[in-house]
Amino acid sequence: MSSQVRLRLQPSARCLYDEPVQVKVAGLRPRQVVTIRARSTDEKGVEFSSSATYRADGSGEIDLDTDPSLGGSYVGVEPMGLLWSMRSETLHKRCQKNKALNPHVVKFSVHEDEGEGRMLAEATNERLLMGDGVSRLPVKEGNIRGVLFTPPGTGPFPAVLDLYTLGGGVSEKRASLLASRGFVVLTVALYGHDDMPKNIQEVHLDYFEESIKFLKKQDQVGNKGVGVISLSKSGDLALSVASYLPGVEATVWINGCSANTALPLYYKRSQLLPALMFDLTKLIPTESGAMMGKYALHNPLAEENKGSLVPIEQAEGRFLFVASEDDLNWDSKGYMDEMVERLKRHGKENFESVCYPAAGHYLEPPYGPYCPSSIHGLVGKPVLWGGEPRSHAAAEVHMWKKIQEFFRTQLSCDATATEAELSIRVQS
Structure with a gap:
């Protein structure tokens, strides 16, 4: 050297x-x-x-x-x-x-x-992934299995439920980074984590209701409603949480679907929504060995599938829809357009949307390695996620700032001082 x-x-x-x-x-x-x-x-x-x-x-x-x-x-x-x-x-x-x-x-x-x-x-x-002073608390209370992140200080801080990944474990990256920016964040698993079942046949909204109640009773959380952030399959669950449960002020939907997918949704032991299913014969093989699955999900607007659409028009809080036009997992942009049109048709103005033309499915906090393809949890094979690397990276930078601004505005909390303090402490 x-x-x-x-x-x-x-x-x-x-x-x-x-x-x-x-x-x-x-x-x-x-x-x-x-x-x-x-x-x-x-x-x-x-x-x-x-x-x-x-x-x-x-x-x-x-x-x-x-x-x-x-x-x-x-x-x-x-x-x-x-x-x-x-x-x-x-x-x-x-x-x-x-x-x-x-x-x-x-x-x-x-x-x-x-x-x-x-x-x-x-x-x-x-x-x-976690700023100095942020606390990390594994949660095993009632049915909840997850991790709670809390910024330093007494608060009150805005609260967010992170539905990043619901099976196989708890993903802490996005939740811990949001906590480092001044939010109390609970990230939860739905199955396959700790002592939870390895697989499930249905989803119960009661679990998210319990999670929200747990989040709101934390000492550092203000008396406002909570935010919910999602990605992919958890996008439709976030829509259902916002549409059926009280106290959800702000919902971030990232490259999800407008209908309840893969598993039927229940509440108080009654089915709310059937599952919109996939036709795996429509997976398209590629030279890389990964499948392209954009057209494998059944059409939620087909008459026989409309019962799976999440009734977002009855939600009281606000939505931030984020869609990538080059999402090869499924047609996120099409689902977003359908939701925007439906909300407008019902006279609703409680939403904003952002679209990234050359970004792929996995939009995450910025500056991580771009992922063109990986194993799909449901398919069990590698699939293409889409996106042009440079444009995808730029979209993540823009989206991450947009999400924080949205939550701060809708959850009525000025976290600027907290964020500045954390940034200074982490660099010292």
Whole structure:
């Protein structure tokens, strides 16, 4: 390693997962061409990596905020390109980073572009999923199985129920990051976690009602209603929570369906909605070995399926609909358009929507590795998620800010001071 070459991460090598860092290199020869690499290992032991070629300026410096990549995992000026372009050498792997106590550790390095690429400098970026002072409490109360995240301070804070992933375990990433931004967040599992059944044949709305009551009784939570955030299948469950249960002020629906999918929905032991099902013969194979499932779900607007539509027109709270036009899992944009049209037809104005033309299905907190395909929990095979990597990454940055603004506005809480305090503490 060259003692003259310096790789710096600004403003700090330690930051929250959803914060950008400025990557700078100094001490190179004027106009020297080098390769900058990033690598990380997820919770399953799978390594993800990226690389890009850069040319130093006349002073021997490179700044990823302003200098373009000449080739590699991406081209052009992409300040965070080394993060979102990281991929596994094994096909159909999605970066598993779900446990809030484990930071996303990324090693950056600079290499000579000739020969074997001798390393010239390196630096480690510790990307925290949980800000300093945020508390993490595993929840096993009544039927609830999940994790509660609470910001430092006495509050009151706005409360959010996170339905990110409902089976196989609890995903803590989004919930812990929202808590780091000033929200009390409960993320829950529905099956396959801890002592829960491994599989279920039906979903009971009572479980989410119990979760909301638990969330609202926390000391740091204000007396306003709660927010709900979802993704994919949990999108239709979030719609049902908002439509049938009281006290839900704000619902974020991300690339879900407008109808109740896969499993029938019950409340107080009575069925509310039948399940809209899939036709797996409509899965389209691709050269990569992954299936394309956009057209496998039955049409919710067909006369025989309309009973599965979630009656969002009876919801009292507000909705934020987020859809990706290049979602290859199913037709999220079409489902969003149907809901918007239906709400308008009922004279409702309690919604806003945002659409990302070249983004794929898995819209998450920003700066994680883009995932083109991975194993689908229901299908049991790899499927394509869609999206163009650069556009998908930009959509995640925009969406993440939009979600926080939406919740702060609708849940009547100004968390600016809390967020600023957390940001300062995590960088110190």
